[in-house]
Amino acid sequence: MDEALLDVKDIHVFYGNIEAVKGLSFHVNRSEIVCLIGANGAGKTTTLRTVSGLLRPREGAIFYEEQRIDLLPAHEVVTLGVAQSPEGRRIFPRMSVRENLDMGAFIRRDAAGQREDMDRIMELFPILKERARQAAGTLSGGEQQMLAMGRALMARPRLLLLDEPSMGLAPLVVQTIFDTIRDINEQGMTVLLVEQNAAQALSLAHRGYVIETGKIVLEDEASALLENEQVRKAYLGEE
Amino acid sequence: MAAPTAVAGRNRADARAEAMARLRQRVRLPLVAVPAGGLVGILGSYLYWTLSPVRVEGVPLTGRLADYGIGGVRTWSLLLALAVLVYGALVLRARSRNATQGEALARLGIGLAVLPVVWALTLVMFLDVEVGRLGPGPWVTAAGGLLAWLGARGLLAAEPAPAAEPWARRSMLVDLAVVVVAELVAFGVFLLGIEIDDPGEFLGFFIALTAIAATLSTIGVFKGLAGPFARNEGVAIALLAVLLLLFPFTQEGNTFWIQVTAQAGLFVLAALGLNIVVGSAGLLDLGYVAFFGIGAYVAALTGNALLTNVNFHLPFLLVVFIVAPVVAAIFGVLLGAPTLRLRGDYLAIVTLGFGEIVRITLNNLDPITRGPNGISSIPDPVVGGWSMGEGFTVAGFEISGNSVYFYLLLALIALTLATIYRLNDSRIGRAWVAVREDEVAAAAMGINTTIIKLLAFGAGAWFAGMAGAVNAHLLTQVSPDSYTFPFSVLILAMVVLGGLGNPPGVVLGAIILTFLPEKLREFSDIRFLVFGFALILIMRFRPEGLLPSARRRRELHATGETAAAESQQLFDVRSGT
Numbered sequence: 001m002d003e004a005l006l007d008v009k010d011i012h013v014f015y016g017n018i019e020a021v022k023g024l025s026f027h028v029n030r031s032e033i034v035c036l037i038g039a040n041g042a043g044k045t046t047t048l049r050t051v052s053g054l055l056r057p058r059e060g061a062i063f064y065e066e067q068r069i070d071l072l073p074a075h076e077v078v079t080l081g082v083a084q085s086p087e088g089r090r091i092f093p094r095m096s097v098r099e100n101l102d103m104g105a106f107i108r109r110d111a112a113g114q115r116e117d118m119d120r121i122m123e124l125f126p127i128l129k130e131r132a133r134q135a136a137g138t139l140s141g142g143e144q145q146m147l148a149m150g151r152a153l154m155a156r157p158r159l160l161l162l163d164e165p166s167m168g169l170a171p172l173v174v175q176t177i178f179d180t181i182r183d184i185n186e187q188g189m190t191v192l193l194v195e196q197n198a199a200q201a202l203s204l205a206h207r208g209y210v211i212e213t214g215k216i217v218l219e220d221e222a223s224a225l226l227e228n229e230q231v232r233k234a235y236l237g238e239e
Numbered sequence: 240m241a242a243p244t245a246v247a248g249r250n251r252a253d254a255r256a257e258a259m260a261r262l263r264q265r266v267r268l269p270l271v272a273v274p275a276g277g278l279v280g281i282l283g284s285y286l287y288w289t290l291s292p293v294r295v296e297g298v299p300l301t302g303r304l305a306d307y308g309i310g311g312v313r314t315w316s317l318l319l320a321l322a323v324l325v326y327g328a329l330v331l332r333a334r335s336r337n338a339t340q341g342e343a344l345a346r347l348g349i350g351l352a353v354l355p356v357v358w359a360l361t362l363v364m365f366l367d368v369e370v371g372r373l374g375p376g377p378w379v380t381a382a383g384g385l386l387a388w389l390g391a392r393g394l395l396a397a398e399p400a401p402a403a404e405p406w407a408r409r410s411m412l413v414d415l416a417v418v419v420v421a422e423l424v425a426f427g428v429f430l431l432g433i434e435i436d437d438p439g440e441f442l443g444f445f446i447a448l449t450a451i452a453a454t455l456s457t458i459g460v461f462k463g464l465a466g467p468f469a470r471n472e473g474v475a476i477a478l479l480a481v482l483l484l485l486f487p488f489t490q491e492g493n494t495f496w497i498q499v500t501a502q503a504g505l506f507v508l509a510a511l512g513l514n515i516v517v518g519s520a521g522l523l524d525l526g527y528v529a530f531f532g533i534g535a536y537v538a539a540l541t542g543n544a545l546l547t548n549v550n551f552h553l554p555f556l557l558v559v560f561i562v563a564p565v566v567a568a569i570f571g572v573l574l575g576a577p578t579l580r581l582r583g584d585y586l587a588i589v590t591l592g593f594g595e596i597v598r599i600t601l602n603n604l605d606p607i608t609r610g611p612n613g614i615s616s617i618p619d620p621v622v623g624g625w626s627m628g629e630g631f632t633v634a635g636f637e638i639s640g641n642s643v644y645f646y647l648l649l650a651l652i653a654l655t656l657a658t659i660y661r662l663n664d665s666r667i668g669r670a671w672v673a674v675r676e677d678e679v680a681a682a683a684m685g686i687n688t689t690i691i692k693l694l695a696f697g698a699g700a701w702f703a704g705m706a707g708a709v710n711a712h713l714l715t716q717v718s719p720d721s722y723t724f725p726f727s728v729l730i731l732a733m734v735v736l737g738g739l740g741n742p743p744g745v746v747l748g749a750i751i752l753t754f755l756p757e758k759l760r761e762f763s764d765i766r767f768l769v770f771g772f773a774l775i776l777i778m779r780f781r782p783e784g785l786l787p788s789a790r791r792r793r794e795l796h797a798t799g800e801t802a803a804a805e806s807q808q809l810f811d812v813r814s815g816t
């Protein structure tokens with residue numbers, strides 16, 4: 001099946017009068033990892049927030065499973081199966097780790113299924129099991145990222161949005177996080193990944209888009225982008 | 240010949256030094272200061288506190304204030320001094336000592352030092368007593384307290400103590416005994432506080448109580464009590480209910496304090512409601528009094544008042560349980576709606592405006608509200624032909640009308656607490672907490688933040704409306720100037736002082752802030768000064784409130800990381816300001 005799970009069509013997003021995203025289109029197929037790479041301020045987070053319903057595009061449309069979602073409020077987009085680990089993680093710092101995970105399942109009412117997923121996620125991130133009763137704000141950055149991802153997974157989404165999961169983390173921790181993303185994807189999860197860390201994101205993703213000042217400037221297979229002259233210069237820090 | 244003597248002398252000197260060192264090791268000098276301070280405090284308590292009797296409006300302030308001996312305020316300084324002496328001596332004798340004991344002793348010491356000073360200041364500043372008429376007693380006592388405090392601080396460097404834990408279960412009987420004794424003591428202290436008429440003595444009582452409570456809290460008694468109480472919740476609640484039901488009988492026909500307690504009940508209801516908005520959902524509301532006023536006017540308009548323009552009568556129970564809360568809740572939602580995109584300071588200012596709008600509307604809606612005159616001569620509620628004001632007789636016991644109000648409020652509070660606990664455990668309650676912690680993340684979890692915030696405003700207003708309805712009957716009149724901004728601030732102060740987000744704390748805060756001004760009536764013009772001062776002290780030394788919620792404590796003793804996660808709100812995300 002090659003039909004797109006998420007189809008973003010020519011969206012324009014404004015903050016007041018400032019146009020942060022200027023006619024951006026991309027799509028994510030089922031079971032893919034797609035990454036959006038771009039420098040700081042390129043509009044990646046704005047794009048993700050628009051997909052998840054936190055922002056509304058002034059023009060353009062977003063389709064998820066053939067349904068138009070750009071007019072829906074954020075909480076309804078979640079119920080359709082789109083969950084996110086937002087920029088800066090935004091875990092609930094004073095709730096315990098377990099309470100955070102429970103919040104992730106807020107839209108669900110199947111107690112048994114939730115318990116199952118909780119076990120699965122604690123298996124995926126054993127550190128969360130160890131820290132289950134600890135206040136989430138006391139976790140390290142890497143642990144908080146794992147919690148944010150676990151929390152998103154608790155919604156049992158079909159599309160997982162990740163905004164810079166590697167931000168501010170030590171290389172070793174980043175590796176663990178990216179390995180986990182690959183695992184989750186291999187179990188069938190579709191992932192839309194936003195990253196500044198282009199090298200690692202591209203080696204993980206199937207396809208990639210390069211965003212500059214609110215526009216897509218390049219799109220290709222991730223492996224091709226890794227080879228691309230322009231990308232190597234601008235994002236992989238090579239001469 | 241000379242040499243051996245010198246040697247012997249040196250030996251003796253050595254031995255003495257050794258003995259001193261051993262002594263110093265066994266008795267740390269600062270520690271001796273603590274019981275010594277206690278002794279000085281006891282001495283001070285027995286000395287003259289004033290050189291001639293002090294009268295307030297013709298009534299002697301404290302019976303035997305000018306005598307040697309004990310009585311009045313000195314009872315309480317003596318109690319504190321004894322506590323310092325006994326506990327200080329125990330710590331002195333103990334083999335190992337820790338910082339917690341030092342802190343506990345320091346609190347007792349500072350209490351002993353502060354008590355006579357505050358008492359003296361009050362006499363001089365508010366009762367126009369000349370400094371020259373004060374005896375040596377207060378100063379000696381304060382010196383004792385200071386000595387004890389300084390000594391106790393020497394211990395603060397000692398090894399840290401393990402954190403307090405709830406007491407483990409020994410046996411069913413011990414658990415039950417602990418619960419019963421704790422509740423009886425608390426009830427006894429409450430009755431005692433009511434009993435003390437003399438404002439000077441009450442001040443002493445209050446400071447001693449605060450110091451002892453702070454000490455018990457430091458050594459972990461309250462944390463420990465949580466164990467037996469959690470294991471015997473049913474018994475604890477039942478006993479508390481019995482004690483409260485018996486309360487009117489302890490007043491021997493004197494209804495004044497029953498009425499004050501009923502008033503406290505109204506504040507408890509209102510504060511519990513505000514706690515939903517501010518404590519649970521984190522929305523700072525400075526116009527909360529509006530909903531209290533709306534509830535009161537609903538009851539006044541439908542309550543058969545004599546002086547009213549509207550003659551539309553509804554049964555009291557219907558009004559209290561449904562009409563007033565529903566009307567207030569509707570206004571809560573209406574007034575909440577425009578504030579949804581505001582946060583923090585902006586939200587506070589807009590809600591403050593709403594409080595004023597409601598008051599001014601009531602003031603100007605003459606055809607209905609009779610404007611500034613208000614509605615008066617509201618009769619006691621009538622239920623099934625029986626007027627509550629008449630009271631009733633049970634097994635030969637007369638229950639006065641005031642007691643009926645008291646019982647009515649007890650029932651309403653019980654119901655409210657049950658509702659609030661259920662709410663907090665529900666999806667709505669969890670959503671409130673999530674919105675409070677991080678609105679964007681909450682929305683990303685699938686929480687409809689708009690509805691959730693409106694629900695908080697509505698639920699908060701609901702209980703204010705309920706309280707307001709009873710208030711209208713209790714005071715027999717309503718007028719716009721009863722529902723002004725300071726009233727909102729007072730309720731907010733109750734919530735914050737008691738423990739934002741924790742219902743038992745909020746109840747405690749409301750009770751304390753209702754009784755304190757009543758007890759300090761002689762200084763009523765400076766009531767708000769006292770409040771302000773008390774609040775500053777609380778916020779400085781116990782920012783989480785007297786009985787904080789666990790989560791709130793986490794928040795205020797946050798690590799750097801938690802503080803850094805201070806939430807950026809949805810509004811920012813959407814509009815780019």
Ligand SMILES: Nc1ncnc2c1ncn2[C@@H]1O[C@H](COP(=O)(O)OP(=O)(O)O)[C@@H](O)[C@H]1O
Nearest residue numbers: 015020040041042043044045046811812815816
């Ligand atoms: N809340 C906001 N208000 C106004 N401008 C914003 C806001 N958030 C982002 N921007 C602007 O929009 C542009 C895109 O930002 P963003 O999507 O955060 O980029 P990225 O995630 O790629 O670093 C930037 O120029 C940024 O300054």
Ligand SMILES: [Mg+2]
Nearest residue numbers: 044045046087
């Ligand atoms: Mg970003």
